[in-house]
Amino acid sequence: MxxxxxxxxxxxxxxxxxxxxxxxxxxxxxxxxxxxxxEIYEKVKEVFPQVSIDTVYRNLSLLKDINILNETTIGNNxxxxxxxxxxxxxxxxxxxxxxFELDICPxxxxxxxxxxxxxxDHKIEIVGYCKDCMSxxx
Amino acid sequence: MxxxxxxxxxxxxxxxxxxxxxxxxxxxxxxxxxxxxxEIYEKVKEVFPQVSIDTVYRNLSLLKDINILNETTIGNNxxxxxxxxxxxxxxxxxxxxxxFELDICPxxxxxxxxxxxxxxDHKIEIVGYCKDCMSxxx
DNA sequence: TATTAAATAAGAAATATTTCTTAATTAAGA
DNA sequence: TCTTAATTAAGAAATATTTCTTATTTAATA
Numbered sequence: 001m002x003x004x005x006x007x008x009x010x011x012x013x014x015x016x017x018x019x020x021x022x023x024x025x026x027x028x029x030x031x032x033x034x035x036x037x038x039e040i041y042e043k044v045k046e047v048f049p050q051v052s053i054d055t056v057y058r059n060l061s062l063l064k065d066i067n068i069l070n071e072t073t074i075g076n077n078x079x080x081x082x083x084x085x086x087x088x089x090x091x092x093x094x095x096x097x098x099x100f101e102l103d104i105c106p107x108x109x110x111x112x113x114x115x116x117x118x119x120x121d122h123k124i125e126i127v128g129y130c131k132d133c134m135s136x137x138x
Numbered sequence: 139m140x141x142x143x144x145x146x147x148x149x150x151x152x153x154x155x156x157x158x159x160x161x162x163x164x165x166x167x168x169x170x171x172x173x174x175x176x177e178i179y180e181k182v183k184e185v186f187p188q189v190s191i192d193t194v195y196r197n198l199s200l201l202k203d204i205n206i207l208n209e210t211t212i213g214n215n216x217x218x219x220x221x222x223x224x225x226x227x228x229x230x231x232x233x234x235x236x237x238f239e240l241d242i243c244p245x246x247x248x249x250x251x252x253x254x255x256x257x258x259d260h261k262i263e264i265v266g267y268c269k270d271c272m273s274x275x276x
Numbered sequence: 277t278a279t280t281a282a283a284t285a286a287g288a289a290a291t292a293t294t295t296c297t298t299a300a301t302t303a304a305g306a
Numbered sequence: 307t308c309t310t311a312a313t314t315a316a317g318a319a320a321t322a323t324t325t326c327t328t329a330t331t332t333a334a335t336a
Binding site: 037 | 334
């Protein structure tokens with residue numbers, strides 16, 4: 001997702017491009033992994049110290065509603081990440097051979113925590129049994 | 139980590155094996171991925187409806203202290219998983235070729251959310267630059 | 277530039293999470 | 307079975323997160 005694309009989506013829905021909203025967009029565009037609301041709020045405050053946390057909640061939720069961000073819940077925690085169009089990760093069924101796209105990247109949750117390694121690329125290969133083959137593996 | 143091993147660790151530290159503590163251990167042993175404190179608390183309550191959430195916090199923290207559980211923070215959320223001895227996932231440096239062990243499995247955070255697929259195995263391959271080679275890639 | 281619907285900050289309110297205190301209970305070993 | 311240090315439940319307290327209300331400000335378009 002490019003910035004112009006995101007801005008167009010906002011306009012198409014008659015939402016305004018406020019400085020706060022644009023900053024949140026920039027933060028998410030410059031971020032590989034998932035961030036919690038609090039982490040995003042802290043980053044916004046660096047530029048707008050007076051920002052209301054309500055503004056952050058409101059905008060993240062809105063950006064999710066118009067499919068700019070993906071929202072996920074880990075434990076009790078709401079987290080956001082830029083939406084991806086390309087699906088690099090798949091699950092392959094050992095029985096029927098069907099390939100299922102993983103619309104999430106498990107690595108994105110960890111990327112922020114890996115400090116001593118500059119990640120260039122990664123592959124994830126999951127194998128197992130799909131819904132249809134689960135009960136009939138032979 | 140097997141149950142007897144965990145119990146021995148408790149005894150070695152002069153900790154008692156209470157029913158609540160044993161249940162928490164069982165829950166974690168029967169769980170592939172990370173769970174939040176709340177998720178664990180809900181499971182404990184199914185057996186001990188009167189359990190205090192403080193008991194859950196206390197025991198999880200204790201089990202982490204004696205290296206039975208791994209604790210991680212995702213966003214604002216504390217999560218726990220059984221400690222693994224086997225490191226299946228590595229990061230390989232493109233420059234010096236060194237292999238670094240990943241003591242976490244990024245997939246464990248997602249495993250609980252994958253409902254329609256029975257995972258048998260998975261591989262994660264990360265490539266990039268290690269700390270020493272980051273600034274000198276040629 | 278004037279208009280107006282959308283968005284904002286501020287603060288309160290509602291929930292949720294985490295830690296603490298205390299008195300009662302209990303696991304484990306003598 | 308007795309003893310005792312460890313553990314517990316209960317409830318309060320301290321924090322943290324999320325939502326709501328209101329008055330004010332502002333982006334976008336005419």
